[in-house]
Amino acid sequence: MPAPLMSRDEVVERLFAVFRQRGYDGASLSELSQATGLGRSSLYHYFPGGKEDMARAALDYLDSWVEGHLLAPLRGAGTPAERLARMTAELDRLYDHGRSACLLGALVHGEGRHLFQERLRSSFGALVAALAALVVESGVAPTEAQRRAEEAMVRIQGSLVLSGGLDDDGPFRRMLAGLETLLLDAGR
Amino acid sequence: MPAPLMSRDEVVERLFAVFRQRGYDGASLSELSQATGLGRSSLYHYFPGGKEDMARAALDYLDSWVEGHLLAPLRGAGTPAERLARMTAELDRLYDHGRSACLLGALVHGEGRHLFQERLRSSFGALVAALAALVVESGVAPTEAQRRAEEAMVRIQGSLVLSGGLDDDGPFRRMLAGLETLLLDAGR
DNA sequence: GTCTATAATAGGATAGAC
DNA sequence: GTCTATCCTATTATAGAC
Numbered sequence: 461m462p463a464p465l466m467s468r469d470e471v472v473e474r475l476f477a478v479f480r481q482r483g484y485d486g487a488s489l490s491e492l493s494q495a496t497g498l499g500r501s502s503l504y505h506y507f508p509g510g511k512e513d514m515a516r517a518a519l520d521y522l523d524s525w526v527e528g529h530l531l532a533p534l535r536g537a538g539t540p541a542e543r544l545a546r547m548t549a550e551l552d553r554l555y556d557h558g559r560s561a562c563l564l565g566a567l568v569h570g571e572g573r574h575l576f577q578e579r580l581r582s583s584f585g586a587l588v589a590a591l592a593a594l595v596v597e598s599g600v601a602p603t604e605a606q607r608r609a610e611e612a613m614v615r616i617q618g619s620l621v622l623s624g625g626l627d628d629d630g631p632f633r634r635m636l637a638g639l640e641t642l643l644l645d646a647g648r
Numbered sequence: 649m650p651a652p653l654m655s656r657d658e659v660v661e662r663l664f665a666v667f668r669q670r671g672y673d674g675a676s677l678s679e680l681s682q683a684t685g686l687g688r689s690s691l692y693h694y695f696p697g698g699k700e701d702m703a704r705a706a707l708d709y710l711d712s713w714v715e716g717h718l719l720a721p722l723r724g725a726g727t728p729a730e731r732l733a734r735m736t737a738e739l740d741r742l743y744d745h746g747r748s749a750c751l752l753g754a755l756v757h758g759e760g761r762h763l764f765q766e767r768l769r770s771s772f773g774a775l776v777a778a779l780a781a782l783v784v785e786s787g788v789a790p791t792e793a794q795r796r797a798e799e800a801m802v803r804i805q806g807s808l809v810l811s812g813g814l815d816d817d818g819p820f821r822r823m824l825a826g827l828e829t830l831l832l833d834a835g836r
Numbered sequence: 837g838t839c840t841a842t843a844a845t846a847g848g849a850t851a852g853a854c
Numbered sequence: 855g856t857c858t859a860t861c862c863t864a865t866t867a868t869a870g871a872c
């Protein structure tokens with residue numbers, strides 16, 4: 461019995477990288493196999509349900525990353541502005557300064573949406589809810605906080621689409637720079 | 649020689665509908681064939697370059713639709729606010745109140761991006777430029793106008809992603825409602 | 837747990853009849 | 855201009871050896 465070449469976590473991380481770039485329909489087993497260095501059969505050993513299982517694992521990985529790197533900082537110590545700054549720094553890492561797509565945004569299209577609509581809803585919903593909670597804590601009324609949190613999510617996703625389409629980091633960078641004003645500035 | 653069952657324009661319109669929903673990789677010839685009612689061979693008669701040609705035609709169709717329904721109104725008669733209102737009404741139609749995806753946003757992922765990066769750049773760029781011109785006309789400095797136009801595009805795309813992911817029209821509706829304030833209100 | 841081999845299907849694309 | 859038939863490749867998935 462050969463020992464595993466890499467941890468399951470590392471395998472999933474590479475699957476995640478393929479799905480975010482190629483989308484569900486565009487991610488072929490060949491590419492997933494190449495990216496992980498595992499043969500098809502090894503992939504099916506880890507993921508008996510095939511490609512759908514692999515995408516689900518990628519979503520699990522993202523949820524866990526988001527919880528650890530985005531939601532936890534938002535709930536952590538410091539002023540709302542400090543916590544938000546920690547989150548935006550992590551967003552910048554996650555999306556490689558706007559050069560990498562969002563897995564959720566990629567799975568919204570084609571078969572991915574059909575397979576994962578409920579997961580997408582809950583993942584998007586959790587992020588928006590966490591942002592709204594931060595904004596409420598900063599002294600904004602819940603209704604308005606919810607509106608701002610939704611708009612922040614809209615801008616994150618939209619800037620990734622536009623930066624991808626233009627092949628230009630600008631939109632993502634400017635979006636990141638404007639998040640604090642959008643979420644925490646009272647005069648709006 | 650059988651007469652054409654439908655005009656080329658109508659064929660392209662149906663191809664457009666498939667690509668926007670399924671993305672480039674997710675749009676199979678079977679589905680494109682079904683959607684148009686044309687057999688594979690007939691599709692290749694219209695589009696000798698195969699699927700890539702079909703997607704290109706869908707992009708042409710979108711560019712033409714955008715020129716006629718979005719850019720022309722922006723340049724037309726009336727105050728900037730009136731022209732913008734005409735454009736947002738057309739946006740609402742194009743995206744079916746937030747229920748249909750954007751072709752450009754769909755083609756940003758997977759193979760579509762590699763094939764059409766330049767087209768995406770110019771289509772996105774033309775829209776942003778037209779919005780910026782309107783904002784300049786309303787009395788805003790060019791640099792600030794460009795910033796607002798880019799943010800409008802970001803919000804359009806982001807709201808479509810979020811409305812798709814949440815399966816909820818809300819984000820798109822609220823985005824549309826906020827466009828005039830974003831673009832034309834001085835106090836920002 | 838990984839490999840080689842292979843099945844079974846779907847994909848994109850073409851040829852030629854009418 | 856559309857059809858039926860076909861080709862070739864890639865795809866997803868499985869079986870079985872080690």
